[in-house]
Amino acid sequence: MIKAVRGTRDILPPETALWNFVESAVRDVFRAYNFQEIRTPIFEATELFARGVGEETDIVSKEMYTWEDPPKLFEEYKKFYLEFTAAIREGRQGPGRALELSDLAGSQFLTLRPEATAGIVRAYIEHHLEKRGLNKLYLIGPMFRRERPQKGRYRQFYQINAEVIGPPSSGSDSPARDAEILEMLATLLDRLGITDWNLQLNSVGCANDREKFNAALRKALEPVVGTMCADCQRRAVTNPLRVFDCKVPEDQPIIQKLPRISQFLDEPCRKHFEEVQQILKSVGVPFVLNDRLVRGLDYYTRTAFEFTHGALGAQNAVLGGGRYDGLSEALGGPPAPGIGFAIGEDRLVMSLQETAESVLKKPDVYVAPLGAGMNREAARLARELRGQDLIVDLGDENFRLKKSFEAATRAGAKYILIVGENEVKADAFALKNLATGEQVSVPRGELARRIRETAQPLA
RNA sequence: GUGGGAAUAGCUCAACUGGCAGAGCACCGGACUGUGGCUCCGACGGUUGCGGGUUCGAUUCCCGUUUCCCACCCCA
Numbered sequence: 001m002i003k004a005v006r007g008t009r010d011i012l013p014p015e016t017a018l019w020n021f022v023e024s025a026v027r028d029v030f031r032a033y034n035f036q037e038i039r040t041p042i043f044e045a046t047e048l049f050a051r052g053v054g055e056e057t058d059i060v061s062k063e064m065y066t067w068e069d070p071p072k073l074f075e076e077y078k079k080f081y082l083e084f085t086a087a088i089r090e091g092r093q094g095p096g097r098a099l100e101l102s103d104l105a106g107s108q109f110l111t112l113r114p115e116a117t118a119g120i121v122r123a124y125i126e127h128h129l130e131k132r133g134l135n136k137l138y139l140i141g142p143m144f145r146r147e148r149p150q151k152g153r154y155r156q157f158y159q160i161n162a163e164v165i166g167p168p169s170s171g172s173d174s175p176a177r178d179a180e181i182l183e184m185l186a187t188l189l190d191r192l193g194i195t196d197w198n199l200q201l202n203s204v205g206c207a208n209d210r211e212k213f214n215a216a217l218r219k220a221l222e223p224v225v226g227t228m229c230a231d232c233q234r235r236a237v238t239n240p241l242r243v244f245d246c247k248v249p250e251d252q253p254i255i256q257k258l259p260r261i262s263q264f265l266d267e268p269c270r271k272h273f274e275e276v277q278q279i280l281k282s283v284g285v286p287f288v289l290n291d292r293l294v295r296g297l298d299y300y301t302r303t304a305f306e307f308t309h310g311a312l313g314a315q316n317a318v319l320g321g322g323r324y325d326g327l328s329e330a331l332g333g334p335p336a337p338g339i340g341f342a343i344g345e346d347r348l349v350m351s352l353q354e355t356a357e358s359v360l361k362k363p364d365v366y367v368a369p370l371g372a373g374m375n376r377e378a379a380r381l382a383r384e385l386r387g388q389d390l391i392v393d394l395g396d397e398n399f400r401l402k403k404s405f406e407a408a409t410r411a412g413a414k415y416i417l418i419v420g421e422n423e424v425k426a427d428a429f430a431l432k433n434l435a436t437g438e439q440v441s442v443p444r445g446e447l448a449r450r451i452r453e454t455a456q457p458l459a
Numbered sequence: 460g461u462g463g464g465a466a467u468a469g470c471u472c473a474a475c476u477g478g479c480a481g482a483g484c485a486c487c488g489g490a491c492u493g494u495g496g497c498u499c500c501g502a503c504g505g506u507u508g509c510g511g512g513u514u515c516g517a518u519u520c521c522c523g524u525u526u527c528c529c530a531c532c533c534c535a
Contacts, residue, residue: 001508006526058533062460115535143535148460150529159535231532245533295534306535317535344535370493405495420493434495 007147007155014360018349021359022192023140026160026343029188033180035136035162040119042142046109052118052331054298056239063145065112072107112144115297116161117324117340118331124165125333134170138162140345158345165328165338173325173337175272178303179279181339185307185319186285194351197318199286200306202293203273205265207301207326213264214240224254244292260291269302276303299324303339309351318351319343364390365431365451366408369397370420378419381429381447388448409434415451 004010011019027037046066053060068074080095087094113119116139129135139161146155164181166172182199189197204210217240225236228243228251235242246255265273280287287305295304304322321341328336365385369378374397382394393411395404401418408416418430423441431450432439442450 003526063533145534147533148531149527150531153534157535161535242533297534320535342535347535368494401493402491402495407495409495416495418493422493430493432494437495439494 005155007149009154009156015349017360018352019345022345022349022352023160025191026138026140026188029184029191030138030162033136033184035138038120038123038137038139039141040116040123040139041113043110043112044119044122046111048118048122048331049111049114052121052299052327053115057298059114059145059297063147064114065144065146066109068107069110070107114143114145116141116143116159116342117163117297117299117327120161120163120340121165121324121327121331121333121336121338124336125328125331129165130167130334130336132166134164134166134172136162136164152344152347152350154346160343160345160348161340163338163340165336165340168335168337172339173272175275175303176279178276178323178339179283179285181321181341182276182280182287182305183283183285185341189307192348192352194309194348196309198288198308200290200293200308201277201280201287202261202290202304203265203269203302204261204294204300204304204322205269205302209261209264209266209269210301213259213261216259216264217241217243220258228254241294244294255292262291272302295320295322299327299330301325305341309347317344318347361391362412362414363393364413365415365417366393366395366404366411366413367417367419368395368399368401368404368408370401370404370418371397373397374419374421374424377424381417381419381444384444385448385451388452390448390451405434417447 046064049064050060055061083095120137120139124130124135139159141158142156143159144156147153149155162181162184164172164177171177182201186197186199189195205213218236221236221240221243225233228236229246229248232243232246232248232251235246243258244255246252277287277289293304293306295306300322302323302325304320306317306320308316309318319341321339323337323339325337327338328334367378367382367385369375378394378397382392385392393408393413395407399407404418405416413434416432416434418432420430423429426441428441428443429447430439431442431447440450
């Protein structure tokens with residue numbers, strides 16, 4: 001049997017109804033904040049992510065799905081190898097040279113997107129969206145990372161992203177935008193019925209602050225790192241910021257004494273962060289300051305945040321984001337401050353799984369043809385009813401009536417409509433309410449109204 | 460990439476120290492020829508994840524492998 005590949009999965013009904021519920025709530029809420037949808041390709045030039053996300057991040061250095069298109073390197077290597085082995089076998093001189101860079105001319109490296117922001121900023125630059133002033137964009141779609149799967153973590157997973165980006169003159173760097181995004185997220189989660197969320201907020205400063213902070217952090221770690229856990233010793237070398245993620249109890253007293261980014265913010269960054277907090281207080285969005293919150297992508301500046309939720313296991317971050325004021329320039333574009341976030345849709349759906357049944361729309365009526373030739377009549381009736389905006393399921397004339405009833409019940413239909421010879425002659429059809437058992441004969445022209453008026457009060 | 464657990468019918472799970480692979484639910488048919496849910500009866504359903512080893516005999520023990528789950532790492 002051919003199975004879905006590791007880390008990928010099929011999302012089946014009725015669970016898909018829950019995904020649609022989430023996505024339509026997202027679209028409604030985002031529209032209220034004047035965000036508009038953007039769709040970008042699922043694969044991009046590898047270089048985009050290398051430069052945008054950062055060569056040193058785990059995402060780029062070990063988790064991307066990358067290939068060569070067309071696969072010349074592989075073809076050239078195969079050719080070389082075959083010639084080489086044939087030469088040895090035949091005892092003659094082998095190929096004169098190994099593979100060179102020029103052999104790769106005409107091919108490029110492509111990557112399945114591991115995140116959305118780089119692609120959106122690429123589109124912003126490519127289409128000169130700075131001419132439009134402030135852009136408020138959102139994107140829903142699959143992302144790909146080659147990680148070991150576990151609860152809430154897949155190799156193909158789905159994100160809901162939103163970005164506010166524009167030239168500085170559009171106010172894109174204003175703390176008002178940070179606060180607006182955070183308030184929108186709080187609204188969305190509440191709307192979805194997720195109430196026990198927790199907003200963790202931090203500022204990671206600008207590039208300048210980070211440089212000073214990193215230097216101070218390295219200096220502070222130097223004398224103590226030898227006594228810390230193996231992971232911390234590794235982090236201290238590769239990415240000192242991540243030491244703050246450590247959960248080993250013995251290391252906590254040491255971490256407590258380390259310098260914090262909050263002590264290194266310059267005056268503009270400090271004021272910016274302060275204003276974000278003041279607006280959040282003003283609109284009543286609760287948050288917790290966490291100056292140990294660091295994010296894994298190189299492009300983040302200033303505001304960084306994470307919404308967590310219990311019942312998600314170890315992967316408890318349901319969404320995360322922050323500001324990325326230098327990203328556009330890093331990709332060769334004009335200055336374009338921005339802030340955005342990514343919601344892990346898989347995790348979001350997981351945290352409201354129990355409501356799956358309640359958002360599923362059931363058929364209003366099951367049309368049951370009865371006897372030879374009745375499929376034709378039933379098809380006409382079903383078409384009429386569907387044209388009246390009813391959800392209609394349709395059976396088959398070969399089903400015995402008992403089987404039609406069972407199928408209608410299983411489908412969860414509110415009504416069953418019997419289409420037999422008697423009904424066709426009279427042009428009035430037996431309509432039975434499957435919940436109450438009440439059955440009446442209804443003239444063709446009144447069917448839709450009859451189904452709708454008694455079906456509505458149930459909802 | 461590292462560690463732990465698991466894999467048996469469509470689903471959820473049994474099967475004693477190694478001895479005929481089973482149950483419930485679901486599905487299909489019948490009781491009931493144009494009236495469902497309840498009930499009763501019957502039928503169907505398996506390369507025990509895959510490959511190897513030990514054994515008279517392996518779902519069971521051993522080795523390998525794949526996948527899933529959980530955690531680390533990292534992130535959404």
